[in-house]
Amino acid sequence: MFSTILLLTWTSVVSAHTGHHQEPLSGALESVWFNTLPGDGGTQADSVFSGISTFGRLPYEPCLQKPNVNYDIAFIGAPFDTGTSYRPGARFGPSGIRQGSRRLNLYGGYNVPLAANPFNSWATVLDCGDIPVTSYDNQFALTQIEEGHYNILSRPPATAADEAGLSRDGKTLPRLITLGGDHTITLPLLRSINRAYGPVTVIHFDSHLDTWKPKVFGGSPSEAASINHGTYFYHAAMEGLLRNDSIHAGIRTTLSGPSDYDNDGYCGFEIVEAREIDTIGTEGIVKRILDRVGTDRPVYLSIDIDTLDPAFAPATGTPETGGWSTRELRTIIRGLESLNFIAADIVEVAPAYDTNAELTTMAAADVLFEVMSIMVKKGPLSKATGSKHGDTEL
Numbered sequence: 001m002f003s004t005i006l007l008l009t010w011t012s013v014v015s016a017h018t019g020h021h022q023e024p025l026s027g028a029l030e031s032v033w034f035n036t037l038p039g040d041g042g043t044q045a046d047s048v049f050s051g052i053s054t055f056g057r058l059p060y061e062p063c064l065q066k067p068n069v070n071y072d073i074a075f076i077g078a079p080f081d082t083g084t085s086y087r088p089g090a091r092f093g094p095s096g097i098r099q100g101s102r103r104l105n106l107y108g109g110y111n112v113p114l115a116a117n118p119f120n121s122w123a124t125v126l127d128c129g130d131i132p133v134t135s136y137d138n139q140f141a142l143t144q145i146e147e148g149h150y151n152i153l154s155r156p157p158a159t160a161a162d163e164a165g166l167s168r169d170g171k172t173l174p175r176l177i178t179l180g181g182d183h184t185i186t187l188p189l190l191r192s193i194n195r196a197y198g199p200v201t202v203i204h205f206d207s208h209l210d211t212w213k214p215k216v217f218g219g220s221p222s223e224a225a226s227i228n229h230g231t232y233f234y235h236a237a238m239e240g241l242l243r244n245d246s247i248h249a250g251i252r253t254t255l256s257g258p259s260d261y262d263n264d265g266y267c268g269f270e271i272v273e274a275r276e277i278d279t280i281g282t283e284g285i286v287k288r289i290l291d292r293v294g295t296d297r298p299v300y301l302s303i304d305i306d307t308l309d310p311a312f313a314p315a316t317g318t319p320e321t322g323g324w325s326t327r328e329l330r331t332i333i334r335g336l337e338s339l340n341f342i343a344a345d346i347v348e349v350a351p352a353y354d355t356n357a358e359l360t361t362m363a364a365a366d367v368l369f370e371v372m373s374i375m376v377k378k379g380p381l382s383k384a385t386g387s388k389h390g391d392t393e394l
């Protein structure tokens with residue numbers, strides 16, 4: 001078999017060089033370099049372990065440089081980590097998650113429990129690369145992230161929906177999934193979302209509250225310092241970006257004192273503790289979230305990888321023991337498929353602390369596989385809105 005291919009190749013090269021005939025180059029050579037062997041990555045010219053990484057080996061477009069590129073779901077990186085309190089390194093999160101996601105669609109990417117294939121559906125899904133982010137000026141970096149995200153958010157989606165009506169001005173928009181970055185990035189992401197949708201309900205998976213007042217978390221020597229990965233939700237609440245029906249899940253952090261929980265409620269959150277899973281199980285956690293968040297409104301999903309126990313995701317900024325397994329978090333996310341997720345992020349993946357087996361980046365990629373699957377399953381966004389158009393349209 002191999003010798004036949006080599007012989008054909010050699011023959012073609014010789015023919016081309018000697019000029020005996022004009023065209024056989026493409027056919028014979030392409031059969032060698034164009035890799036279509038089953039399990040080797042399907043339609044692409046390189047194997048699942050070779051080539052340049054994009055999320056799930058999705059097509060890459062530098063969307064910020066190409067205003068006419070359209071998509072239904074876009075992955076976008078925000079490599080920012082200068083808002084961290086403990087271990088830095090999440091600026092390498094986007095590239096690490098892409099590396100950990102290579103094998104997602106090795107055999108096609110069909111999601112068995114959800115009975116959906118997010119790689120082969122109605123949706124155009126792209127990797128838009130990273131938003132340029134300075135590491136020298138946090139305030140400017142947050143502006144870069146907001147404007148970059150809003151540019152990619154505010155285009156018409158690739159797949160026209162039957163009826164518009166979800167965003168503030170009646171437009172239908174694509175869904176964005178942002179790869180962080182430390183959790184500070186969620187503030188500029190919510191500012192961008194607010195420009196399109198107004199205040200949104202947030203489902204926040206994390207071991208930490210992240211609603212701390214600046215004076216509690218990091219002090220406030222300056223306005224720039226007051227915005228960090230433990231305070232961004234406090235700022236988001238004060239700026240009116242959150243609806244007062246948001247929810248955290250996976251919480252198990254120590255506190256400055258019980259008043260942290262009062263402040264958290266004021267900021268608009270209810271709390272599901274990580275340890276509740278011991279008594280109510282994954283089904284109970286899903287029910288707690290669904291009871292809080294109705295199916296009729298736009299929901300933003302923010303996932304800190306430290307929701308997972310460090311046994312499953314050690315490579316993160318502020319690890320906390322006593323967390324959920326990757327299986328449990330994936331099950332809980334699949335349980336939320338009835339909700340209208342307009343956008344999502346995954347943050348605090350700091351690959352430098354990972355195991356050689358890339359446990360954390362793999363976990364982040366697989367969690368996002370569930371997120372993109374439920375987004376695809378829900379259909380185009382305007383059809384997915386409950387209150388105006390009704391779930392029956394699905």
Ligand SMILES: *[C@@H]1O[C@H](CO)[C@@H](O)[C@H](O)[C@H]1NC(C)=O
Binds near residue numbers: 265266267268
């Ligand atoms: C949000 O709702 C909670 C009770 O559900 C309330 O205690 C809190 O004050 C509210 N926050 C704001 C900003 O209105």
Ligand SMILES: [Mn+2]
Binds near residue numbers: 304
């Ligand atoms: Mn956290």
